[in-house]
Amino acid sequence: MRVAVRVAGVVQGVGFRPFVHQLARRLALAGFAGNDVHGVFAEVEGPPSQVRAFVAGLRSQAPPLAVVDEVGVEEIPATGETGFRILASPAGGDADTLISADSATCADCLRDLRDPADRRFRYPFVNCTNCGPRFTIVQGVPYDRPLTTMAGFAMCAECKQEYEDPADRRFHAQPVCCPTCGPTLRFEPGGGDPIRKTAEALEQGAVVAVKGLGGYHLAVGARHEEAARRLRQRKHREDKPFAVMVADLTQARELAEVSTAAEEVLTNRRRPIVLLPKKAELADAVAPGNRRIGLMLPYTPLHHLLLEHTGPIVLTSANVSDAPIVYRDEDLGRLEGIADAFLTHDRPIHVRTDDSVVRIVRGREQLQRRSRGYAPEPVRLETKKHLLGCGAELKNTFCLAKGRHAFVSHHIGDLENYETFKSFTEGIAHFERLFAIDPVVVVHDLHPEYLSTKYALDQDVELLGVQHHHAHIAACLADNGEDGPVLGVAFDGTGFGPDGTVWGGEFLLADLTTYRRLTHLKAVRMPGGAQAIRQPWRMAASYVDELGRPARDDIVKLKRSGLNSPLTSSAGRLFDAAAALLGVRDTVTYEGQAAIELEQLADPAEKSAYRARIDEEIHGEDLIAALLDDPGSRAKRAARFHNGVADAIARTCDRFRDLSGTVALSGGVFQNVLLLDRTVEELETQGFRVLTHRRVPTNDGGISFGQVAVASRTTR
Template sequence: MTVRRFHVEGIVQGVGFRPFVYRTAAALGLDGWVANVNGHVEGEVAGPTRAIEQFAARLSTDAPALARVRRVQLTDSARQAMHDTGFQVRLSAPGDSDAAPREIPPDAAICDACLSELRDPRDRRYRYPFINCTDCGPRATIIESLPYDRIRTTMRRFPLCTACAAEYADPGDRRFHAEPVACPLCGPTLAWEKLRGEEALRAAVKSVDEGGIVALKGLGGYQLVCDAGDPVVVAELRRRKRRGAKPFAVMVRDIAAAARLAQISAGERQALAAPERPVVLLSRRRGRGRTAPLAPEVHPGLPRVGLFLPTTGLHHLLLDSLARPLVVTSGNLSDEPIAIDDEKARAALVGVADGFLTHDRPIRSRYDDSVVQFTGRTRITVRRARGLAPAPLPLAVRQPVAGAGAQLKHTFTLAADGRAHIGPHTGDLADLPTYDAFTASYAHLKELTGIEPAVLAHDLHPGYLSTQWAMEQPLRRIPVQHHHAHVAACAAEHGVRGRFLGVAYDGLGLGDDGTLWGGEILVADRCGYRRVGRFATAPLPGGDAAVRHPSRTALGHLLGCEALGSPRPYPWLTRAFTDRLDPAEAATVRAMIARDVNCPRASSAGRLFDAVAALLGLADQVSYEGEAAVRLEAAAGEEHAVPLAHRVVRAQGLWVYDSAPTLADLLQRQHDREPVGLLAAAFHSTLAIATADLVARAVAEGAPRTVCLGGGCFVNRRLLTEVKRRLHAQGLRVLVGGQVPVGDGGISYGQAAVAAARLAGER
């Protein structure tokens, strides 16, 4: 008889791990016990040595679906013997809430077993919207403190009935210590004005069926729901929500319904059905034959649509009743944080929603929907939120660090003990409500993880609210350049050690020379970097205002692009573009450029996308950041075109992509009546060729052969595909973020990685 202690680290609390350990030990005939201790799982096991070895192996290989086991450790026990004691599941040890950093389980979509019960008239949870078990249901959104027990969640106000209490206490039941466990007798209740339960649900279904917009209280916040096939109601939702042209996400009943709307690869299918249930950006089916009705206003003018499957029993009940795709979008006005408080939600959405389908389970933490996409087999995380955050990612750190994040698509990161928690997507830090949502989320996650940062990394830009917040904190601060953070995030996710070549393409970020960057080639490691290449600069008339007016950016490129020896496009080629602009505005912008008034120069790939979109008549003004680039990618479609002219020159010790020949050739071919789609495709190819040229010159001068891609421009599937193909052709190793958002949502993780590396270098 052998007695061993075991210690399991990872996401092993709140995911049914202790009952899994119980069942595994019982199946092998082992004695002992298991408990939650200090955010981990520990215990003792006694029996034949071979059975104990099998037990330890199964803790990793057969773990519950929601568990993420990082390490299983067996050690000798001080106990000499343990005979015929059976196997016990112990409750959490007191004092765990003050212990070491922990890993918080993310929310998980309803599992197949619960869905079967939801639809079974013989089951006592038949049509109960809040059905869950250890394999599914709310986690991060309801946790108030740790260890993860019911009394420390927002479910503490719902005492268990006799039947639920029996399941909760039975180690052999799949609801053993499922902290949100509930049923119609003891759990949360739906409400619609004075109606409750099924009557409330029927009222909401009736409202949507008759063309209404419903505010629904979801897992991580309120959502706005309407018929995705009704162009009038979708347009009205845009007007009320002040949404502009940004696409809406659409929820469908199952994979079959998704396949009627979009083409779905094996990887996309797997992502749609995963427990995190992200929104997956998919290619819309062409033609009308097999395509289910979807209003054009859902994703105006774009060939791709964001689809996702139901996340809760409530969503399934709605879709079962309505039998059609539904717009399910964040419950807020544009640029505001998603609403989670009932009273505040009613105040914010009273002019948007026709009715409120709510319930009495409080939401503790705000989590919007996650968004992912695929380029071939490569998965890209666009937004890391519900279902993904705050699950940890690996990151070697000597002492606890935090990353404050950027301004747009904001997240923050807390890192300690070899793991980093990227906080939930906040949005754009444009106003006080969003800023308050960030600071509240930061304080709560810091408390839950037990991470008390010794160092805080932040962006260089003094105008970012995240930077201003960082400057107020009583911590040692480490400034991190924006684009270095982008490529460091990619390198850290993939475990790259030492030097690498970073390609960072995005909208704007402050460079270490005080100018605006955005098309950068860097030789870097996690500690620092050296700029070896860039895009040519051009003025941004009006500064930040140019982001919303691509036509201004286009004039900046035409009239003020950096003098690198190439002639600017001839005036007669630009006339077709300038003639369609408002004469007064065009004259004002010309004067601003000529006098260099409020025209900061930027070497930005993102702004070059904007300029080309405007020149092709696709977007003179935009309603959201990145819209012009999205429309340009959509116009390119699957077209194959002859690339435009490009030129890479040496200037000020750097390799520089001179965009003037590209724009001149674009305008000439436009004048020659070449279709817009071909020109858009040609531009994408040209940018990939220029990137490969810049990288090849850097490698020829001794740069590393591992290339890390970062920045929001690489959300563009066509650009990413062509860049990867051309760099692979050079025999280079090419990496791009998968779990870490490739855009500004990944900046905080990159900041934390840089800070950790610099601290390690101080030894």
């Protein structure tokens, strides 16, 4: 019996061909296997029972990094072939394969790294088919060495032998290399052992730019107060916490409370930054005034070697605040005046990719930034057209979709400057080439001034505008593989409303095609417009005036005049007002700072709640009044405010229970773990089924996915 097999999914660059070879040899089957632009193909011949076992094993025994979406099988005439071989990849055709995300160094490669008898002992670029760079070095498909940034490194005889040996775990590992033929690490300025020189520089308080998988990081010793302060000054990053890399779980547990779920995420192949409750203090400037710390474990051999010689180190993106991460060696001049030294190498990075960020919510991961380790692996979504979702302005991602897959991009950033916008357009072009997608429908936000919207409007194809909060709820639906309708609660900072006001505290009846606004937080004025976002005390004054209580005269006059004071139903602005009134934060230096610090102030043991009136709208000003009148501690008042918002959400949903028994929660405000946990608890107590995000961020990083989800159902 002979069959032709086609395997689709993440099956290139993950050791799938050597796995197929070994599986066929183990079952004594003849034939061949290869890569092409559609995935992995094979033909096998032998006894029917063995052939069937082979086909079943393609799914059940697949390599750890593989994701098998589909196995197609067709019986064909037997040829009497003997032996099994791997074919060279054919050229041409439209790409229809998937690319693996970059993966942390595996245990086998770590053993090689630490074995004095191994020829890759302490070599910072050791990798195999189960780990190492993937997405960040891929220039095209099929995933073969000539189409990666390793093309310039010719394999030595020993590496070539491993590469061609089906029994070797480096069989057809495209980035395979060694000290003889691979990339070289160097420290600048000066010479010497690059790892030791870097460790010495960090100990002395230097800021060192370290080249990673997806770009350069800026590193300082996490216990070196002066170095951490200097880094903040040079990056113009006043308050936003830095991430910290630790050597292992033991070190992580010394610094933070690490739950079982957090341990699993910290140690998995994706190695994101995990936000955890802080236990031990590092330098004050690492995470000023913050009760949480973002920790990650080493994910490259270089990191493992460096952490052997240092304590915990700050690793933050190498850029000036709000600019994209530097990833090309020719752009290192941008770090002049920021970095004192450089730990670099000569393997090019093709795609800049920031670290991913995760929080643990109700025992599972909640993505706050989906990037390295996750992108460009697709999210399941059925569509009959090639689609592009351009995303939002802040925390931008784009999303391309075709067939059964939506490819949500790596984190692009805030589209507020030329460099980030260039990264956005270049990223779209790269994904279009990589996945052979030629969008016939381009989807955009309704906000006319977003750069992502302006980009969409310049495209000569069918356009579809999707309201911001509908996109949030659609993203949550599609993330859970559902169509709706649901009661959608979209709470965030800003979204363009069709009525000309700023939305952000929305209750929708929504599915993947349409939505209806059921109710919302009562709209209040934003005195000074965008200034009210940067200065939460303005929102505090606006809410206090709503209560008929005295507030700052000039702000009250501006608010009542309506000049540069748009109406907003934003939940984010309500949290800002509460934070300012509790003395948490009058001004912010990064998005969401006041609300983040308000959550950290709140006493999680407090269960009582303020109560808001609900009629045609939800009266957020009642929560502010209760907060002002409460004689309790700041921590208890902050908690009662959170609980009051959760209570208002649950009671509002109960009013519309006859429309749907399922509630979808989305929007950046639900990054607040205390609020999300209390809201889910309240809703489930009332018998609702609750959907939250799983594979894409609940913040604006998920908007592009929601946009294509809507387009997949409305443009058929």
